[in-house]
Amino acid sequence: MKKLIIIIVLFVTTVAFAQNKNAKASMEVDGVCLMCKTRIEKASLNTKGVKSAVWNVKTHELKLIYDERKTDLKTIQSKILAVGHDTKNIKATDEAYAKVHPCCKYRDQVVQEDHK
Numbered sequence: 001m002k003k004l005i006i007i008i009v010l011f012v013t014t015v016a017f018a019q020n021k022n023a024k025a026s027m028e029v030d031g032v033c034l035m036c037k038t039r040i041e042k043a044s045l046n047t048k049g050v051k052s053a054v055w056n057v058k059t060h061e062l063k064l065i066y067d068e069r070k071t072d073l074k075t076i077q078s079k080i081l082a083v084g085h086d087t088k089n090i091k092a093t094d095e096a097y098a099k100v101h102p103c104c105k106y107r108d109q110v111v112q113e114d115h116k
Helices: 002-016 034-045 073-082 094-098 109-114
Strands: 023-028 050-055 061-066
Touching: 023 073, 034 050, 034 061, 034 073, 061 073
Parallel strands: none
Antiparallel strands: 023 061, 050 061
């Protein structure tokens, strides 16, 4: 009986610490300006469990700190897609992209050139 209790306690302890409270990750997110930066970071930060989100306009890298017990990268990515920004692997819907400000139409070559 004692062995069973010890095994259960060890198992529960291992499972409890399997997820990281402050996981760090980064992903590529398309955008061209500071309005894009605000939109991307806000969408990320409005995801429960995201503690920090910083998007770099030049590199398009979004650096995240989040609680893996509350969210995951797929959920964060879906929030970003919902506000109209593509990630490296998934493209936002045309409906979501159509809602971004005309200055932020990062798929348009003319807009990209204007922001260089």
